Amino acid sequence: MSIAAGVFSETALVDIQVKIDQIWADAIQKQDYVANVDAVKAILANQTAFISELKGTKDRTVDIGWINACEIADEACQVCTIDGEELSTNIAEKTLSTCREAHFKVEEGVFRSNLFDAEEVVAKGFLAAMKQLDEFWAATLVAFMNAALGVNAITNGKGVVAGTGTYVVPAFWDAGLMSYFARVAKGNQFVNPFLLSGANLYESVWNAAYERGQAGDESKILKFGSMPINFDLFNIDAVNSPNLITYMIHKGAIAFVAKNYYPGTVTKYMDEYRWSMPSKNIPGLVYDVHYKDSCEAQGSYDAMTFQYKLKTFGDYFLNPVGCDDTRTGILAFYCGEEP
Numbered sequence: 423m424s425i426a427a428g429v430f431s432e433t434a435l436v437d438i439q440v441k442i443d444q445i446w447a448d449a450i451q452k453q454d455y456v457a458n459v460d461a462v463k464a465i466l467a468n469q470t471a472f473i474s475e476l477k478g479t480k481d482r483t484v485d486i487g488w489i490n491a492c493e494i495a496d497e498a499c500q501v502c503t504i505d506g507e508e509l510s511t512n513i514a515e516k517t518l519s520t521c522r523e524a525h526f527k528v529e530e531g532v533f534r535s536n537l538f539d540a541e542e543v544v545a546k547g548f549l550a551a552m553k554q555l556d557e558f559w560a561a562t563l564v565a566f567m568n569a570a571l572g573v574n575a576i577t578n579g580k581g582v583v584a585g586t587g588t589y590v591v592p593a594f595w596d597a598g599l600m601s602y603f604a605r606v607a608k609g610n611q612f613v614n615p616f617l618l619s620g621a622n623l624y625e626s627v628w629n630a631a632y633e634r635g636q637a638g639d640e641s642k643i644l645k646f647g648s649m650p651i652n653f654d655l656f657n658i659d660a661v662n663s664p665n666l667i668t669y670m671i672h673k674g675a676i677a678f679v680a681k682n683y684y685p686g687t688v689t690k691y692m693d694e695y696r697w698s699m700p701s702k703n704i705p706g707l708v709y710d711v712h713y714k715d716s717c718e719a720q721g722s723y724d725a726m727t728f729q730y731k732l733k734t735f736g737d738y739f740l741n742p743v744g745c746d747d748t749r750t751g752i753l754a755f756y757c758g759e760e761p
Contacts, residue, residue: 675751680736
C-alpha cells in the first residue's frame with residue numbers, strides 16, 4: 423500500500439474504504455464499531471423540516487423551513503368574502519455552531535513487524551473515530567431536548583406536572599399508560615406524536631410482544647402499538663442519570679442538520695489531504711477527513727507517522743413556528759414521584 427511508503431494517493435483511499443466496507447460487512451468485527459445512536463435515528467425518521475442546500479464552503483449556514491398555520495382563525499360568516507392570513511413556511515437562516523473531531527495516527531514502523539496491514543489498521547481507526555463522533559451526536563440530542571422542553575397542558579390524571587417535567591409513579595408504567603399518553607398528545611395538540619425512551623417501558627413492551635398469544639394479554643401489544651415507541655437504552659438514561667425519562671415528541675419538532683466541506687475524492691491542500699466519508703451509523707451524516715504525514719525519529723531511523731482527523735459540523739434545531747410559547751413539541755415524563 424502506498425501509504426506505508428509515505429505517499430498518499432487516491433488508490434490508497436480506495437483501499438482503505440474497501441477495507442472499511444469489508445470490516446463493516448463482517449458480523450463479528452462490526453460489533454466493535456456499531457454506535458448507540460437510536461435516538462438520532464428516531465429523530466431523522468420523523469424529521470419534516472425542509473433543509474436547503476448548505477451554502478458554500480466558506481460558512482456553515484443553512485436555511486430551515488417549517489410550515490406555519492398558526493394564524494388561521496374562525497369568525498362569523500361574511501357574504502362574498504374569502505380572505506385570511508397567508509400561510510408561510512417560516513424559513514429561518516441558521517448557522518451551525520457545533521464542531522467536533524476525533525484524531526488517530528499510525529506509525530510506519532509498526533507495519534514492519536505487525537501481522538496486520540496498513541489498510542486494516544487505518545480502516546479500524548476510522549471506524550473507531552466515527553463511532554465516537556456518532557455517539558457524541560446522540561448524547562447531544564438528549565441534552566438539546568432537555569433544554570427545549572415544553573409544558574404539559576394536561577395537569578390531571580396519572581401524571582403530576584412540575585415545570586417542564588411530568589412525574590408518573592413506577593406503578594403506572596405499563597400498557598395502561600398509553601391511554602394517558604394518548605390524552606396528553608391530544609391535549610397538547612401534538613400531531614403524529616412518538617415516544618423516545620430509555621429503560622422506561624422497554625421490558626413491558628418486550629414482554630407484551632412475546633405474550634400476545636396468552637389469554638388476557640392480547641390487548642397489551644395493541645395498546646403499545648397505539649403510538650410509535652423508540653428506545654435508546656444507552657444515551658437517554660446515561661445523560662439523565664439518575665432520572666429515567668421518556669420523551670413525547672411532536673413529529674417534525676426537531677431537525678438535525680450537519681455539514682461536510684469536502685467531496686468524497688481526495689483533494690491536496692499544501693501539506694494536507696482532505697476528503698469526506700459517510701457515517702456507518704447515522705443515515706445522511708458525512709464527516710470531513712483531514713490527513714497529513716510527518717517524519718519522526720525512531721532511534722536512527724527516519725520514521726513516517728500518518729495522522730488522521732474526522733471532523734463534523736452540525737446542530738439540532740427546534741421548530742420555531744409553534745403556536746404557543748409553552749408548546750415546543752417536546753414533553754418529558756419522569757418515572758418517579760415529584761421531587
